[in-house]
Amino acid sequence: MDIKQIINEFHSLESTTYKDNTYNVISLFDLPHKLGTSKEHYPMFFIATNDAPYNIPNTIRELLSVEYDMECTINEVNGNSILRKFAIxxxxxxxxxxxxxxxxxxxxMLMKMPQQPSKQELSIEVERLVTIFSALSATPRKKIQGLWAxxxxxxxxLDPxxxxxxxxxxxxSKYDFTLGRDKIEVKSTSSEERIHRFSLDQLNPSPSSRLLIASITVRESGxxxxxxxxxxxxxxxCNRLxxxxxxxxxYTIIAQTLGNDINKIDAVxxxxxxxxxxxAxxxxxTIPRILKKDVPSNISEVRFVCNITxxxxxxxxxxxxxxxxxxxNSLF
Structure with a gap:
């Protein structure tokens, strides 16, 4: 499935002008599903589920709505017209x-589902979709530079x-990458020296943990x-996956990190x-740090800056x- 081709076809698709439940759509290659547009030119996926009985409530959120068993007519660009029930x-x-x-x-998500998924199978992926797009309406929780790093x-x-x-x-989360007892925390700087900010907890992992600090010089560019x-x-x-x-x-973690700044995925x-x-x-x-045992019990949220150049x-x-x-071993 050429996703970029689908996106281009959608953007050139005429908005729906019908008053009833009739929509202009494009095909998704060999899948029975369609991609259409509302009268506001909002993208709408029409998913052909199988007939397995399963009662799932609709989902209406700020950016995303999911409606099951909706009867409508879809008009394809080749002139075909179909009346049936879809999950939209x-x-x-x-x-x-x-x-x-x-x-x-x-x-x-559609590519990993059966050709005609059950409503239950579809609902699992829809929950993930809701999670992603709920995050997009929230305040971003990390600077773009940190995510890029x-x-x-x-x-x-070696193994993404x-x-x-x-x-x-x-x-x-306390650490950017965690696999069992092994952890990696990524720090970025735009200065000439490797000067990074740490929290007390970040440099005081549990005794059996092993922790690497990844340090990167990240500078804005054209x-x-x-x-x-x-x-x-x-x-x-993605080309390596x-x-x-x-x-x-x-993609989910990128969306959750950027929130409303998702448009900056291309801009910076x-x-x-x-x-x-x-x-590095x-x-x-090997990093100079404040030990937890040296911090009085009534002091919290300790942070400090360290030069590790x-x-x-x-x-x-x-x-x-x-x-x-x-x-x-997956790093280098």
Whole structure:
């Protein structure tokens, strides 16, 4: 399925002008489902489910609505007209960037479902879709620079699948990547020196944990061969993934992180060459830190800034043992 072709066809599709439940649609290649438009030119997926009985309530959210067993007439661009019941998923937004993201993410979900899914199978993916687009109406929880840096670590890794599986499910997690006892925290800076801000907890993991700090110099750039956006890194990572589930997880975390700033997925670019050349990894035990035992019990939310410029990158020596770590071995 060529998703970009589908997106282009949707944007050129005439808005529905009918008063009744009749809609203009385009085909999704060999799938029985359709993509259409409302009179406001909102994108609508018409999903042909099987006849298995299953009672699922409709979902109406700020940006997304999901309605099951809706009888309507769809008019295809080739002149065919079909009357039947569909499950209809609508994104209520006229923002073209948001529309494209909606079409892309749900088209990926359709590719991993049976050709005619049951309402129960569809509802599982719909819940994930609701999670993504509910996040888009929330306040962004992390700066774009930090997200870009985390994506760079995934993109530069030997096995992005492992990094994606270990990536935080919510942006406020203590560590960016966690797999068992092994953890990675990504820090970015735009200055000449590696000066990073840490919370007390970040540099005081549990005694059996192993923690690497990834440090990157990230500088804003114009969009060119070396100036890449979040979208560019996302595309590069997806080109290395065979698993659609991993692509969906990747997109979900991007959406949850950016919230209403999702339009900046294309708008802000950073220097890929500088970031790649400066990507380094440090054993947390070598970083000067405040120990928990030294903090009075009535003091909380301790944060501090540390300059790690002169510390030794573990990739330049054999002092760090990563042989039994799936997470660390996926990095380099």
């Amino acid at each position: 998923i609508t994104l209520r937004s006229s923002d073209k960037h948001l529309q494209s993201y909606f079409i892309e993410i749900f088209a990926m 985390e994506l760079l670590v995934i993109e530069r890794s 699948q492992i990094l994606i599986n270990a990536w935080h499910s919510i942006p406020s 969009q060119d061969l070396n100036g890449l956006s979040i979208r560019d890194l996302y595309d590069r990572i 065979q698993n659609i589930e991993a692509q969906i997880r990747l 670019c950073f220097d890929y060459i500088t970031a790649s050349d400066t990507l 990894f440090y054993d947390y035990q 002169k510390l030794k990158d573990i990739t330049t020596s054999n002092s760090f043992d990563k042989n039994d770590s799936q997470l660390f």
